[in-house]
Amino acid sequence: TVFGPVFAQTKKKIRWRMATSWPKSLDTIYGGAQTIADRVRAMTDGNFDIRVYAAGEIVAGLKVVDAVQQGTVQAGHTAAYYYIGKHPAFAFGTVLPFGLTFRQQNAWLYDGNGNKLLNELFSDFNMIGFPAGNTGVQMGGWYRKEINSLADLKGLKMRIPGLGGKVMSRLGVTVQVLAGGDIFPALERGAIDATEWVGPYDDEKLGFYKVAKYYYYPGWWEPGPTLHTFVNLKAWNDLPKEYQQIYMTAAAEANQQMQVDYDFKNPAAFKRLLAKGVKLRRFSNEILDAARKESFALFEETAAKDAFYKKVYEDWKAFREEINRWFGTAEASYVQYVASRS
Amino acid sequence: TVFGPVFAQTKKKIRWRMATSWPKSLDTIYGGAQTIADRVRAMTDGNFDIRVYAAGEIVAGLKVVDAVQQGTVQAGHTAAYYYIGKHPAFAFGTVLPFGLTFRQQNAWLYDGNGNKLLNELFSDFNMIGFPAGNTGVQMGGWYRKEINSLADLKGLKMRIPGLGGKVMSRLGVTVQVLAGGDIFPALERGAIDATEWVGPYDDEKLGFYKVAKYYYYPGWWEPGPTLHTFVNLKAWNDLPKEYQQIYMTAAAEANQQMQVDYDFKNPAAFKRLLAKGVKLRRFSNEILDAARKESFALFEETAAKDAFYKKVYEDWKAFREEINRWFGTAEASYVQYVASRS
Numbered sequence: 001t002v003f004g005p006v007f008a009q010t011k012k013k014i015r016w017r018m019a020t021s022w023p024k025s026l027d028t029i030y031g032g033a034q035t036i037a038d039r040v041r042a043m044t045d046g047n048f049d050i051r052v053y054a055a056g057e058i059v060a061g062l063k064v065v066d067a068v069q070q071g072t073v074q075a076g077h078t079a080a081y082y083y084i085g086k087h088p089a090f091a092f093g094t095v096l097p098f099g100l101t102f103r104q105q106n107a108w109l110y111d112g113n114g115n116k117l118l119n120e121l122f123s124d125f126n127m128i129g130f131p132a133g134n135t136g137v138q139m140g141g142w143y144r145k146e147i148n149s150l151a152d153l154k155g156l157k158m159r160i161p162g163l164g165g166k167v168m169s170r171l172g173v174t175v176q177v178l179a180g181g182d183i184f185p186a187l188e189r190g191a192i193d194a195t196e197w198v199g200p201y202d203d204e205k206l207g208f209y210k211v212a213k214y215y216y217y218p219g220w221w222e223p224g225p226t227l228h229t230f231v232n233l234k235a236w237n238d239l240p241k242e243y244q245q246i247y248m249t250a251a252a253e254a255n256q257q258m259q260v261d262y263d264f265k266n267p268a269a270f271k272r273l274l275a276k277g278v279k280l281r282r283f284s285n286e287i288l289d290a291a292r293k294e295s296f297a298l299f300e301e302t303a304a305k306d307a308f309y310k311k312v313y314e315d316w317k318a319f320r321e322e323i324n325r326w327f328g329t330a331e332a333s334y335v336q337y338v339a340s341r342s
Numbered sequence: 343t344v345f346g347p348v349f350a351q352t353k354k355k356i357r358w359r360m361a362t363s364w365p366k367s368l369d370t371i372y373g374g375a376q377t378i379a380d381r382v383r384a385m386t387d388g389n390f391d392i393r394v395y396a397a398g399e400i401v402a403g404l405k406v407v408d409a410v411q412q413g414t415v416q417a418g419h420t421a422a423y424y425y426i427g428k429h430p431a432f433a434f435g436t437v438l439p440f441g442l443t444f445r446q447q448n449a450w451l452y453d454g455n456g457n458k459l460l461n462e463l464f465s466d467f468n469m470i471g472f473p474a475g476n477t478g479v480q481m482g483g484w485y486r487k488e489i490n491s492l493a494d495l496k497g498l499k500m501r502i503p504g505l506g507g508k509v510m511s512r513l514g515v516t517v518q519v520l521a522g523g524d525i526f527p528a529l530e531r532g533a534i535d536a537t538e539w540v541g542p543y544d545d546e547k548l549g550f551y552k553v554a555k556y557y558y559y560p561g562w563w564e565p566g567p568t569l570h571t572f573v574n575l576k577a578w579n580d581l582p583k584e585y586q587q588i589y590m591t592a593a594a595e596a597n598q599q600m601q602v603d604y605d606f607k608n609p610a611a612f613k614r615l616l617a618k619g620v621k622l623r624r625f626s627n628e629i630l631d632a633a634r635k636e637s638f639a640l641f642e643e644t645a646a647k648d649a650f651y652k653k654v655y656e657d658w659k660a661f662r663e664e665i666n667r668w669f670g671t672a673e674a675s676y677v678q679y680v681a682s683r684s
Contacts, residue, residue, distance in 0.1 A: 042587040043385065098680060101673075103444070103478070103605050106598065111606035136445070137672040199672065218676035245384040246588070253594040256448065263445050264453035267668040282675055292683065321684050326609040328681020330479040330541065331443075333624055334560035336678060338440060339670020341634065342663050 012240065016050045016074040018229070019059035019067050021082065023180070026202060028265065030054065032133030032227055032258040033077035039250035040243075048243055050075065065230060069126045074235035077132060080118070080228050081162060086125070088302050089309045092316055093118050093129065094225045097167050097295040099316075101224035102134045102259050104323050109226065113315045121308065126233050130251040133227035133258030136266075138219030139203065140283055141196030142187070142212035147283075150290055159183055159195040163298070164221025170294040171287075180206065187211050196221075200269035201262065215278045220291055227258065354582065358392045358416040360571070361401035361409050363424065365522070368544060370607065372396065374475030374569055374600040375419035381592035382585075390585055392417065407572060411468045416577035419474060422460070422570050423504060428467070430644050431651045434658055435460050435471065436567045439509050439637040441658075443566035444476045444601050446665050451568065455657045463650065468575050472593040475569035475600030478608075480561030481545065482625055483538030484529070484554035489625075492632055501525055501537040505640070506563025512636040513629075522548065529553050538563075542611035543604065557620045562633055569600065 018037065022030040030052075037050040053073075055061030064076035065083045080093025092114070100108060108114040109131050122129045141160070147153060154172035165175040176192055186192045188211045195212070196219060197203045209215070229251050236244065274280070283291075299317075303310040360379060364372040372394075379392040395415075397403030406418035407425045422435025434456070442450060450456040451473050464471045483502070489495060496514035507517040518534055528534045530553045537554070538561060539545045551557070571593050578586065616622070625633075641659075645652035 039587065039591050043584055043591060045582075045584040101677065103601065106602045107605035110599065110602045137676045139672055200668070218672040218679070220676065220679075223676050223680075240387075242385055242387040245381065249381050249385060249591050249595050252598060253591050256594060256598040257452070259445065260448045260452045263449035263665065267664040270668040270671070271664060280671065285679075288679055289683075322609040322613060323605065324677075324681045324684035326542070326612040327677050328684065329612070329622065330481055330560040332674065332677045332681055334479045334562065334565050335443065335666075335669050335674045337560070337562075337627075337630055338565075339666045339674055341631075342666035342670070 014048045018050050018052045018075040018077055019064050019073045021055050021061040021064050021078040024054050028261045032254045035254040035257050036250045039253060040246055043246045068230045068232050071232050074232050076230045089121050089312050092312050093228055095222055097163055097221040098292050099223055102136050105224045105226050108319050112319050117312050127230040128236050129228045129230045130248060131226045132229040132251045132254045135198055135225055135262050136259055138222035139199045140216035140219045141194055142208040143194040143214040144212045146214055149286055157192045159192050167291055167294045199266050200273055201265040204269045204273055209273055209276055209278050213279050214281055216281050216283055356390045360392050360394045360417040360419055361406050361415045363397050363403040363406050363420040366396050370603045374596045377596040377599050378592045381595055382588055385588045410572045410574050413574050416574050418572045431463050431654050434654050435570055437564055439505055439563040440634050441565055444478050447566045447568050450661050454661050459654050469572040470578050471570045471572045473568045474571040474593045474596045477540055477567055477604050478601055480564035481541045482558035482561045483536055484550040485536040485556040486554045488556055491628055498536060499534045501534050509633055509636045541608050542615055543607040546611045546615055551615055551618055551620050555621050556623055558623050558625055
């Protein structure tokens with residue numbers, strides 16, 4: 001170690017508030033925000049201090065972008081696709097049905113045109129955004145009876161928000177949107193026939209397995225949702241350059257660490273659920289093919305109405321096709337082989 | 343933004359050298375070391391400056407651990423499994439045949455017992471280690487003729503180093519170890535019948551497709567090799583606490599970013615190789631099953647001879663079984679489905 005001359009430096013004390021869309025009970029997702037705050041604090045010897053707030057503490061869960069845009073808070077941790085009402089291209093920040101997995105999403109965002117294109121959009125909302133977490137491929141949810149064909153979906157009452165809900169609706173499902181705490185009672189009394197949530201670790205806590213035995217996969221509407229941290233542009237530009245890099249690198253670690261946490265917690269929860277008699281089912285190709293067709297029809301309709309969405313969609317779609325061909329080879333064959341022998 | 347009182351701080355100027363095992367031509371792997379150095383420099387406003395060296399510039403490529411252990415350099419970027427001659431458990435730091443993928447390896451290392459157990463070993467070599475890159479599931483290499491059965495492997499002359507080579511040898515392959523630059527001429531003149539390297543992006547540069555048309559997958563001996571950065575313990579303990587966190591978070595970003603770089607570069611290279619007439623083949627289950635059996639026989643033999651290896655192996659093996667069951671569900675089915683429709 002070569003020590004050069006010691007010199008004096010002035011360091012700003014910075015305090016930020018980070019609003020999130022998460023209750024603390026979603027500990028893995030909430031943990032993405034906490035990872036950023038913890039790392040930033042430790043990397044600056046406590047000089048850059050970010051306090052994280054759960055949904056509703058200072059900002060409603062689905063108003064995080066509004067609060068960051070207006071400067072009510074300096075930063076947020078949320079899912080971009082909650083804000084497709086503001087602009088449909090927000091969806092590409094998180095995930096689209098039949099879209100990209102964790103690794104594919106990262107490749108498009110960091111090395112492809114993803115982050116660059118999305119930040120053109122985010123800057124219209126007075127923000128800069130960074131990927132900051134992922135759940136991996138989610139499960140397809142809990143069903144009170146088996147769903148073998150498209151006919152079984154007709155009239156099914158299912159809790160499924162977002163674009164997944166829009167596609168399910170085109171397949172004849174009666175779509176409902178319920179907050180986390182309202183789902184179990186509705187499923188228990190038969191007000192709904194099915195619900196989706198996240199994956200084994202989060203689903204187990206809400207107890208769906210007690211009232212709906214069929215657990216379907218894959219969750220084709222959420223193959224690798226990226227969570228984002230958004231920062232108000234004025235707050236960002238006021239940061240010293242080294243604190244900007246510290247924030248970005250902390251967000252990159254959070255992006256990986258949330259996936260690590262899910263990959264560590266899901267296997268044990270999956271094992272426990274199977275031991276409780278949960279019946280695993282793969283969606284049939286008939287259902288997957290119809291859902292994929294309706295998903296792309298929806299994307300094309302949206303692209304026809306908005307030039308910026310079209311620009312992002314075309315870049316995303318070309319990337320998706322090329323990377324799926326490669327992932328279908330070494331990655332898919334390996335994972336499938338070792339799972340078949342475990 | 344709330345600015346607190348500005349205060350004076352003394353900040354050490356630190357200069358480190360990082361030896362690596364990589365030629366600069368392996369730009370994606372070498373890039374893992376460069377990412378750490380770049381981020382650390384930017385996060386410290388240039389005060390913590392790490393210079394990265396290619397293999398052979400100051401330390402031979404396979405002597406990085408020796409140099410870090412002795413304090414010749416403060417840090418290194420290498421693959422732990424190059425050092426199984428020092429202790430067989432170094433293998434778990436990188437990858438084992440039929441072992442963990444990128445995400446599985448991360449889950450075991452960061453949240454499971456992986457990093458903790460490995461650092462018990464690394465500290466015996468006067469080092470601390472952090473994951474700092476991954477290639478994803480590699481390809482199974484280039485073959486001058488088709489390999490359909492175990493009989494086709496008998497007497498095959500193949501360049502394959504490490505544990506993969508040990509397993510291939512147990513299957514009757516005549517194993518050879520050649521440095522990168524010597525492989526193409528040997529394959530061209532028929533001195534070897536087959537070779538493995540990494541995946542489409544790196545393989546394309548060495549031109550193997552010109553002389554061996556059959557490209558097999560998956561590379562079951564390298565399903566998700568983790569590269570490591572090692573730091574000399576005295577150099578580590580001399581760092582201010584915030585610089586330790588800056589180094590660790592930079593290494594975490596490098597771990598993700600190298601995988602991002604491979605996932606961005608491989609799809610295009612894969613497409614180009616297919617356009618050149620490369621013939622893709624999946625290893626048969628007969629070959630995979632026999633290789634898996636010999637791999638675990640090898641691990642068990644090693645475990646019988648070394649108590650620490652046995653301790654790590656048993657933890658790793660239990661984790662592997664549980665996570666493979668989960669990955670065989672949502673992840674494998676989704677990736678396989680979308681690839682089949684692309």
